Ligand SMILES: Nc1ncnc2c1ncn2[C@@H]1O[C@H](COP(=O)(O)OP(=O)(O)OP(=O)(O)O)[C@@H](O)[C@H]1O
């Protein structure tokens with residue numbers, strides 16, 4: 001059985017904890033019944049001993065599998081990871097979603113995506129990565145009585161993601177602790193208005209509006225101060241044709257969006273100016289987690 005799940009970029013500027021989208025960069029796992037438990041890791045995190053010995057995917061998978069099945073079976077897990085860890089591209093969300101989906105699929109139990117999303121919410125209480133990881137596309141989501149309420153919108157192929165991945169990790173958990181405890185009414189209204197406008201721009205496909213809508217007062221400036229070069233990356237991306245350029249999740253990645261026709265030049269300009277960062281163009285993913293039995 002094979003499960004793949006896309007990377008995700010959350011917040012998109014003002015949409016703190018509620019806006020996110022999926023990018024065609026994925027983690028994939030092949031799970032086969034085996035005489036004994038074994039794990040192989042390729043790609044991102046392959047040399048990280050913690051992922052081998054204390055793998056979060058396997059512990060979540062086992063949590064669900066042992067509740068779904070009385071059979072005591074062993075499996076071989078073959079991970080092929082493209083999503084970098086602690087770079088704000090939703091690696092932990094991808095693990096949570098794919099582990100739960102795998103446990104149901106290996107037992108042949110159908111799991112509706114809405115139910116998968118609400119099961120994942122128990123592991124990550126902000127829905128802006130797990131929702132696009134499950135559904136794909138652009139999503140606006142909130143949590144009401146432990147359920148995710150969301151609206152999903154496909155992103156057309158005429159748009160591309162241009163992603164700048166620094167060589168420094170930022171843990172979401174730690175980064176959330178650096179944010180202010182309280183905000184002014186002015187900041188609150190600023191983000192409500194801009195995230196509303198950004199959501200409407202995605203729904204109306206008014207791509208020129210993204211540049212005006214994607215400003216934030218709640219989290220970006222506090223986080224990007226930890227790595228001031230990110231302000232320069234953001235300024236360069238917007239100058240070189242990006243429709244929007246925002247910190248991806250809690251960082252350190254900077255996510256930009258451009259018309260497909262402009263994406264190669266934007267990638268080139270960013271590579272020239274920031275040769276020490278990984279820069280690439282990616283499609284958007286409109287499907288979310290996929291299971292192939
Ligand atoms: N591909 C993976 N395989 C196994 N465990 C993972 C993987 N990615 C993340 N984890 C687990 O989740 C924890 C948090 O990972 P990470 O720091 O990437 O998440 P994050 O900061 O919440 O999100 P992001 O990756 O978007 O920055 C890691 O310490 C690790 O235990």
Ligand SMILES: N[C@@H](CCO)C(=O)O
Nearest residue numbers: 010016017172249250
């Ligand atoms: N909304 C979350 C996204 C993390 O990827 C945060 O900014 O902490």
